[in-house]
Amino acid sequence: MVEPAVNVVVETPVLEVRDLRMFIHADRGTRIVRAVNGLSFSLGAGRTMGIIGESGSGKSMASLSILRLLPRGARVEAGEVLFGGENLLKKSDSEMRRIRGRHIAMILQDPMVSLDPLFRVGEQVAEPLRTHQGLSGETLRRRVIELLGAVGIPAPESRFDQYPHQMSGGMLQRIVGAAAISCGPELLIADEPTTALDPTVQAQYLDLLEELQDRTGLSLIVITHDLGVAARLCDDVIVMYAGRAAERGSVRDIFERPAHPYTQALLSTLPGRRAPGEHKRLKTIDGQPPDLAALPPGCPFAPRCPRADDRCRTETPPEIALDPTHMAACWYASDA
Amino acid sequence: MSQHILSVENLTKHYVQKRSFVLRTQPGVVKAVDGIDFALPVGATLGLVGESGCGKSTTAKMLLRLEDPSAGKILFDGREVQAATGSDLRDYRTNVQAVFQDPYSSLNPRMRVDSIIAEPLIANRQVAAVEVRDAVAQVMGVVGLNPDWARRFPHEFSGGQRQRIAIARALVLRPRLMVLDEPVSALDVSIRAQILNLLMDLQDQFGLSYLLISHDLDVIAEMCAEIAVMYLGQIVEIGPARDIVANPRHPYTQALFSARLPAHPDGAANRIRLSGEIPSPLDPPSGCRFRTRCPHVMPICAEVLPPESELPNGQRASCHLLSEQSALSS
Numbered sequence: 001m002v003e004p005a006v007n008v009v010v011e012t013p014v015l016e017v018r019d020l021r022m023f024i025h026a027d028r029g030t031r032i033v034r035a036v037n038g039l040s041f042s043l044g045a046g047r048t049m050g051i052i053g054e055s056g057s058g059k060s061m062a063s064l065s066i067l068r069l070l071p072r073g074a075r076v077e078a079g080e081v082l083f084g085g086e087n088l089l090k091k092s093d094s095e096m097r098r099i100r101g102r103h104i105a106m107i108l109q110d111p112m113v114s115l116d117p118l119f120r121v122g123e124q125v126a127e128p129l130r131t132h133q134g135l136s137g138e139t140l141r142r143r144v145i146e147l148l149g150a151v152g153i154p155a156p157e158s159r160f161d162q163y164p165h166q167m168s169g170g171m172l173q174r175i176v177g178a179a180a181i182s183c184g185p186e187l188l189i190a191d192e193p194t195t196a197l198d199p200t201v202q203a204q205y206l207d208l209l210e211e212l213q214d215r216t217g218l219s220l221i222v223i224t225h226d227l228g229v230a231a232r233l234c235d236d237v238i239v240m241y242a243g244r245a246a247e248r249g250s251v252r253d254i255f256e257r258p259a260h261p262y263t264q265a266l267l268s269t270l271p272g273r274r275a276p277g278e279h280k281r282l283k284t285i286d287g288q289p290p291d292l293a294a295l296p297p298g299c300p301f302a303p304r305c306p307r308a309d310d311r312c313r314t315e316t317p318p319e320i321a322l323d324p325t326h327m328a329a330c331w332y333a334s335d336a
Numbered sequence: 337m338s339q340h341i342l343s344v345e346n347l348t349k350h351y352v353q354k355r356s357f358v359l360r361t362q363p364g365v366v367k368a369v370d371g372i373d374f375a376l377p378v379g380a381t382l383g384l385v386g387e388s389g390c391g392k393s394t395t396a397k398m399l400l401r402l403e404d405p406s407a408g409k410i411l412f413d414g415r416e417v418q419a420a421t422g423s424d425l426r427d428y429r430t431n432v433q434a435v436f437q438d439p440y441s442s443l444n445p446r447m448r449v450d451s452i453i454a455e456p457l458i459a460n461r462q463v464a465a466v467e468v469r470d471a472v473a474q475v476m477g478v479v480g481l482n483p484d485w486a487r488r489f490p491h492e493f494s495g496g497q498r499q500r501i502a503i504a505r506a507l508v509l510r511p512r513l514m515v516l517d518e519p520v521s522a523l524d525v526s527i528r529a530q531i532l533n534l535l536m537d538l539q540d541q542f543g544l545s546y547l548l549i550s551h552d553l554d555v556i557a558e559m560c561a562e563i564a565v566m567y568l569g570q571i572v573e574i575g576p577a578r579d580i581v582a583n584p585r586h587p588y589t590q591a592l593f594s595a596r597l598p599a600h601p602d603g604a605a606n607r608i609r610l611s612g613e614i615p616s617p618l619d620p621p622s623g624c625r626f627r628t629r630c631p632h633v634m635p636i637c638a639e640v641l642p643p644e645s646e647l648p649n650g651q652r653a654s655c656h657l658l659s660e661q662s663a664l665s666s
């Protein structure tokens with residue numbers, strides 16, 4: 001019995017994405033890369049959603065579509081992005097500029113991508129406050145110093161006039177965090193916040209995201225390839241594969257009752273979870289993710305899936321609801 | 337023949353920093369690596385862990401002879417590496433190969449795969465063209481690459497395949513020791529396991545010894561028989577991986593492993609939060625270098641560099657807490 005997935009959210013969601021589809025014209029328009037192929041989810045106030053996927057799963061393109069910051073040649077084809085009930089895909093560029101930074105903020109994985117090495121860090125935290133709230137002069141400076149203190153930077157007065165190169169990586173993360181929450185956004189999107197960070201710096205950064213959320217009550221979307229980040233931080237998880245949600249559910253659903261073979265495989269490939277030095281082979285997922293410009297018919301995971309049959313290779317599985325908050329896009333989801 | 341393929345004694349690298357008005361630096365000595373000792377048994381994997389700036393990559397550079405040590409010794413097969421010249425040095429460079437993190441920047445985009453893999457072979461030995469071709473085809477098969485792809489360019493390969501190319505290039509000289517510097521950090525989760533499996537298979541097949549440098553504690557726990565934990569240029573704890581992962585004794589190791597991401601939503605408890613940042617290696621703290629961030633700091637820590645205490649299982653940690661305990665028990 002196949003039922004459509006129902007997403008039960010008790011309160012009004014902060015963000016609701018409905019059947020988002022976007023593509024990118026690549027190689028001078030000769031190839032159409034279908035990066036997001038029907039993504040739906042909703043995010044409640046104060047909750048943390050993890051969007052997990054490997055490179056090319058569409059997780060970053062999904063977040064850039066929400067912010068309307070798509071690269072050239074990329075277009076949203078269909079779907080709705082409802083933020084506070086309004087469809088962001090229908091907003092003009094100037095309306096979007098008033099939303100970005102003020103109501104929806106974004107943190108990128110590497111602080112040096114966000115910070116300009118030639119400007120003092122205080123000025124960079126001040127920029128959104130000047131743009132969106134019209135603060136200036138001593139009021140602005142005081143507000144920035146307050147923010148720097150709030151994100152855990154010791155002696156914030158002395159840090160205001162420093163340049164990024166004078167600060168450590170962990171400190172720069174906090175600077176970017178301060179800029180992100182400066183205007184009190186309702187939604188914060190953290191894109192791959194943890195790649196290639198040291199474990200204690202990474203843990204500090206995840207703490208920071210949690211602190212920002214506790215302090216402001218914002219909703220958080222964490223885009224990551226790391227299931228451990230989801231286990232550590234998220235209430236809800238979407239596992240993306242080839243531009244679709246392979247599985248979506250509470251963090252417990254995903255870790256304790258994974259229903260999609262891709263999620264199951266991802267969980268079993270994690271290294272370092274057995275007795276050290278056991279020196280046995282890790283489970284792997286054979287093959288490569290599909291070419292998004294030439295998606296196979298049927299389920300995109302079928303070529304790598306151990307249980308794929310003829311139906312999987314011809315018919316795309318719908319989102320099958322396992323319970324009101326848990327769904328998997330697999331013909332065999334309810335057998336698991 | 338020594339039972340250790342590699343051992344280092346008091347290995348030290350100090351960089352002299354000059355005063356610069358432009359960069360506003362003061363003269364001083366950066367103690368990047370400050371007197372470390374470890375030994376790597378034949379056919380085993382030793383993991384070197386620590387955070388940025390702890391000296392693990394400088395250690396790798398000295399092992400690869402890309403940097404000269406300021407003091408101390410590197411022994412390969414019981415013979416001192418620094419003294420090696422001529423054919424001895426060439427032997428060493430043949431026996432010790434490296435695989436780096438980023439298979440996008442470590443492969444020359446203008447070279448075809450067969451030339452990339454053959455380059456060390458041609459540079460180190462005089463081999464006939466036909467032998468080179470056979471060696472390349474053979475090593476490509478060993479690392480799981482189709483030898484028919486030999487004439488392709490790196491950009492035609494995925495990240496995991498590129499890392500296989502880098503491993504093939506390291507393997508083509510039939511080395512005995514490989515220095516693996518973050519070998520899977522740039523790879524996707526589903527590809528990571530494939531490459532780790534390949535490295536484990538190659539170790540079994542060729543009896544390779546690995547020095548694995550990583551900040552990824554999961555990879556370290558998976559791969560290593562022994563772990564050395566570095567902090568500010570020194571090894572603070574070293575010993576069997578099983579024991580260090582399950583029961584770290586040095587407060588820094590404890591904090592480091594407690595920062596590991598959980599494998600399950602219930603596993604996130606009890607993280608030890610360190611205060612402050614890693615001090616500058618230009619001016620490391622007196623006594624124990626970890627004392628400025630240690631939750632258990634005592635007065636003695638500022639005065640005396642803690643001696644290394646050894647537990648019965650071979651785990652060794654440099655902390656006054658442990659030397660106190662062993663003094664009490666003896």
